[in-house]
Amino acid sequence: MMQEQGNRTILCVVPMNEEQRARLEAATPGCTIEYSTIKDATPEQAQAADIILGNVASEKIAGSPRLAFMQLNSAGADHIKGLAPTTLLSTASGAYGQAVSEHALALLLCLMKKLYLYRDHQASSEWVDEGSATSLVEANVLVMGCGNIGCAFAHLVRAMGARVIGMKRNASAIPDGCDEVCTSEDLERVLPDMDVVVSFLPSGPSTDGMADAAFFARMKRSAYFVNAGRGSLVDQEALRQALENGEIAAAAIDVATPEPLPADSPLWGVRNLVITPHVAGGYHLAQTLANVVDICIENAGRFVRGEQPRNLVSRG
Numbered sequence: 001m002m003q004e005q006g007n008r009t010i011l012c013v014v015p016m017n018e019e020q021r022a023r024l025e026a027a028t029p030g031c032t033i034e035y036s037t038i039k040d041a042t043p044e045q046a047q048a049a050d051i052i053l054g055n056v057a058s059e060k061i062a063g064s065p066r067l068a069f070m071q072l073n074s075a076g077a078d079h080i081k082g083l084a085p086t087t088l089l090s091t092a093s094g095a096y097g098q099a100v101s102e103h104a105l106a107l108l109l110c111l112m113k114k115l116y117l118y119r120d121h122q123a124s125s126e127w128v129d130e131g132s133a134t135s136l137v138e139a140n141v142l143v144m145g146c147g148n149i150g151c152a153f154a155h156l157v158r159a160m161g162a163r164v165i166g167m168k169r170n171a172s173a174i175p176d177g178c179d180e181v182c183t184s185e186d187l188e189r190v191l192p193d194m195d196v197v198v199s200f201l202p203s204g205p206s207t208d209g210m211a212d213a214a215f216f217a218r219m220k221r222s223a224y225f226v227n228a229g230r231g232s233l234v235d236q237e238a239l240r241q242a243l244e245n246g247e248i249a250a251a252a253i254d255v256a257t258p259e260p261l262p263a264d265s266p267l268w269g270v271r272n273l274v275i276t277p278h279v280a281g282g283y284h285l286a287q288t289l290a291n292v293v294d295i296c297i298e299n300a301g302r303f304v305r306g307e308q309p310r311n312l313v314s315r316g
Helices: 018-027 043-048 097-112 115-123 148-159 184-193 213-218 236-244 286-304
Strands: 009-012 032-035 051-053 069-071 088-090 140-144 163-167 180-182 196-199 224-227 250-253 273-275
Touching (some): 009 043, 018 032, 018 286, 051 286, 097 115, 097 148, 097 273, 097 286, 148 163, 163 184, 213 236, 236 250, 236 273
Parallel strands (some): 051 069, 069 088, 140 163, 140 196, 163 180, 196 224, 224 250, 250 273
């Protein structure tokens, strides 16, 4: 049991309505709460806080020895730098499964039904039949990254008739919603049989650049690739060449390197590539913000009561 943490200052930059603020205040008795936004929170506020709820920029925190607990509003923590070793860090894992999985499914169906081509024809007032389409029924789908989001996506495509292989760091258990499990070491064997490859992987030394020229060369020429995890996964020049050379049928990305994707990037001109500007997550779906707020309130309360917060990030 952790020591109780009352009489602390909380900086909250997650948008909350009056009812949600009342719940937060009830969960953290004895604490002083300052409400701000990610943009408007000052370094002075961040340095004075014992608890921060939301993704305050790392440079504003600057290794504050006072900061005891930081609850992120994001599912990933790879962008948070410079925290003091004593600071506990938790993510909002579990908040984004519905939003990101639905966006990824929409991107995939857009590719499979060639909707992106019909939208181009509509813009040019052209009545053109683009021919055959494909289906998820009996399709082999590889889901790279089987956390909350990946498993939510697996459930969606499996319900539409797909056979799903989930890729995890270890193959000790089949992920929820999947038919089989594999690891990154199995990619060379698995990729040639996949009709769809979708990634929700985080950024890191083991994932950055994983989707390179060799990766796309192993895929079927009829296969689709969707990335809704991190842009650093993909060698973007290799993706461009794979698409333009017909090594894969089409692709969609919600993430890129860098972001925003520069206006002169050659990716914008690739006909069989759909690009959305990192909008799968965020608060674009109202339920996502409600989920994030619930996690913030629960974990702030747990920390103040001396209990261990959920979704702790291992920083060892």
